[in-house]
Amino acid sequence: MRQKNRSRYLGDLLIYLAIIGAALWGLRIATTAQAYNWQWYNVPQYLYKIHEGVVYPGPLLRGLITTMQISAGAMVIAAVLGLLVAVLGMSGSRVGRILARGYIEVVRNIPILVLLFLFYFVVAPIFGLGRFASGMLTLALYEAAFAAEIYRAGIEGVPRGQREAAAAVGLTRAQQMRYVVLPQSIPLILPPMTNLAINLIKHSAIVSVIAIFDLANEGRNVISETFMVFEVWFTVALVYLVITTALSFLATGLERRFARSRASARAR
Amino acid sequence: MSAGRPGQRARWRPGAVDWLLLVGLAVFAGYVYYQLRHVLVYRWDWQSVLQFFAYRDEAGEWQQNLLLAGLEATLRIAIFSAILSLVLGLVLALMRVSSRLWPRMVARTYVELVRNTPPLVFLFIFYFFISAQLFPVLGIDRVIAALAESDSALVLWLLGDPRLVENLVVGILCLSCFEAAYVSEVLRAGIESVGKDQREGALAVGLTGTQTMWHVVLPQAVRIVIPALVGQLITLVKDTSIMSIISIQELAFSAQEVAVSTDRVFEVWILVALIYFVICYALSALSRRLELRRAVGR
Numbered sequence: 001m002r003q004k005n006r007s008r009y010l011g012d013l014l015i016y017l018a019i020i021g022a023a024l025w026g027l028r029i030a031t032t033a034q035a036y037n038w039q040w041y042n043v044p045q046y047l048y049k050i051h052e053g054v055v056y057p058g059p060l061l062r063g064l065i066t067t068m069q070i071s072a073g074a075m076v077i078a079a080v081l082g083l084l085v086a087v088l089g090m091s092g093s094r095v096g097r098i099l100a101r102g103y104i105e106v107v108r109n110i111p112i113l114v115l116l117f118l119f120y121f122v123v124a125p126i127f128g129l130g131r132f133a134s135g136m137l138t139l140a141l142y143e144a145a146f147a148a149e150i151y152r153a154g155i156e157g158v159p160r161g162q163r164e165a166a167a168a169v170g171l172t173r174a175q176q177m178r179y180v181v182l183p184q185s186i187p188l189i190l191p192p193m194t195n196l197a198i199n200l201i202k203h204s205a206i207v208s209v210i211a212i213f214d215l216a217n218e219g220r221n222v223i224s225e226t227f228m229v230f231e232v233w234f235t236v237a238l239v240y241l242v243i244t245t246a247l248s249f250l251a252t253g254l255e256r257r258f259a260r261s262r263a264s265a266r267a268r
Numbered sequence: 269m270s271a272g273r274p275g276q277r278a279r280w281r282p283g284a285v286d287w288l289l290l291v292g293l294a295v296f297a298g299y300v301y302y303q304l305r306h307v308l309v310y311r312w313d314w315q316s317v318l319q320f321f322a323y324r325d326e327a328g329e330w331q332q333n334l335l336l337a338g339l340e341a342t343l344r345i346a347i348f349s350a351i352l353s354l355v356l357g358l359v360l361a362l363m364r365v366s367s368r369l370w371p372r373m374v375a376r377t378y379v380e381l382v383r384n385t386p387p388l389v390f391l392f393i394f395y396f397f398i399s400a401q402l403f404p405v406l407g408i409d410r411v412i413a414a415l416a417e418s419d420s421a422l423v424l425w426l427l428g429d430p431r432l433v434e435n436l437v438v439g440i441l442c443l444s445c446f447e448a449a450y451v452s453e454v455l456r457a458g459i460e461s462v463g464k465d466q467r468e469g470a471l472a473v474g475l476t477g478t479q480t481m482w483h484v485v486l487p488q489a490v491r492i493v494i495p496a497l498v499g500q501l502i503t504l505v506k507d508t509s510i511m512s513i514i515s516i517q518e519l520a521f522s523a524q525e526v527a528v529s530t531d532r533v534f535e536v537w538i539l540v541a542l543i544y545f546v547i548c549y550a551l552s553a554l555s556r557r558l559e560l561r562r563a564v565g566r
Binding site: 031108 | 386
């Protein structure tokens with residue numbers, strides 16, 4: 001029985017490899033029929049250059065650095081702003097609740113590209129923002145709306161008894177939040193926040209339309225110089241894939257770790 | 269705190285936080301007004317932007333202009349892509365729940381590749397592959413050219429401006445392939461949430477595996493995930509705007525054209541953002557209603 005299963009899995013694996021191979025082969029056939037000139041050997045110089053034993057980043061790696069800078073900055077702002085929006089949305093203040101609700105609805109129902117143009121062409125001149133700042137702020141404001149929902153779910157996921165007990169021992173509302181509710185909601189918040197970071201890095205490619213030289217834009221530049229459309233886009237996609245996959249492993253790892261610690265806490 | 273006790277919410281007395289926020293809002297609005305009026309000295313001119321929706325020609329007939337044509341293309345792309353991505357997504361979802369390993373692996377590879385690369389990068393690859401490589405090889409560009417030349421009313425009604433048919437078809441195909449990965453995840457979740465007893469029951473009364481899937485599992489699965497599918501539809505409508513980067517001539521694309529040619533940047537982007545908001549907000553209101561009805565029905 002076991003032997004049969006194993007040979008069946010092996011067969012399926014071979015079919016899988018054959019399909020992937022056929023897809024790649026089909027791509028090759030289709031492209032050469034259109035006289036596409038594959039030049040993979042030309043790609044590495046756009047990633048890095050070695051001059052007298054020192055490694056210099058090529059345009060693609062420089063673009064990656066810009067992408068990481070803009071994503072990191074946007075992530076920090078989104079995390080802070082999202083918490084603010086979540087707390088306002090759950091607060092006793094009616095104006096706060098309306099503001100939070102309105103903000104989330106507006107951001108969620110406008111495409112990020114249009115939001116970016118709105119920021120770059122309308123908000124940036126009013127507040128004197130630069131290119132990089134408007135790109136980063138757009139990403140931050142967009143993701144903050146989703147971060148707020150994550151915080152809300154996390155905070156609401158903490159049993160009410162915890163808060164009532166904290167109130168009973170005399171903590172103020174702010175203290176209950178700071179010392180009792182928020183620490184316990186972290187296991188609920190951190191894994192989806194990692195997913196948010198993944199989304200943010202993916203969405204950050206969109207800032208290339210306002211001439212920020214991130215990874216996607218550097219890719220476009222290299223292509224317009226060399227016409228290596230497939231090679232460069234595949235390389236760029238692979239770089240994004242490596243980063244997002246690493247982060248999603250982190251998210252799964254965090255989730256598993258928290259699930260385990262919760263299980264052991266229950267066992268105690 | 270101004271949060272009233274239950275049953276005592278008639279009068280609203282603003283608390284300290286309310287006042288703080290109101291003052292902050294007023295300062296913000298005042299600053300924006302001051303900047304617009306005295307620093308940028310922006311002169312609003314909605315009229316010249318509105319005529320890019322529709323204008324009156326010499327004969328006094330209303331003519332559709334760039335922005336309205338863009339909106340029409342956006343809606344066409346959204347509707348066709350929604351249908352096509354649902355079909356492709358269903359195929360992928362069925363592969364994901366297959367009992368054999370290889371369909372699961374193929375579908376998984378596709379879904380993970382699409383979901384872990386930026387939409388922009390995926391669309392660039394697909395756009396180039398479909399329009400520059402696949403169409404000529406398969407001879408689809410000739411079919412489309414024939415479609416564009418035929419003046420059948422049906423083609424005109426379905427695809428709009430004949431000169432832009434190829435542009436539209438490429439846009440629909442790219443977006444469908446992209447969204448199908450997400451739709452398949454929604455459908456798979458639905459299929460997996462249908463209880464095992466349903467499947468076993470269907471098999472016990474003598475249905476085949478395919479019949480079980482089509483007549484028992486899928487109808488229930490689809491009903492479960494309808495609100496999530498509407499949510500995905502909102503994302504799809506929003507993602508149509510990204511197509512402007514690969515020069516598919518939809519709303520965001522024509523908005524850029526109008527903004528550049530008239531220099532009425534503020535008006536154009538505010539109006540276009542408003543249009544997208546209205547469409548997406550209506551859809552999300554629909555999604556909420558569906559969810560509510562389901563909650564009541566239970």
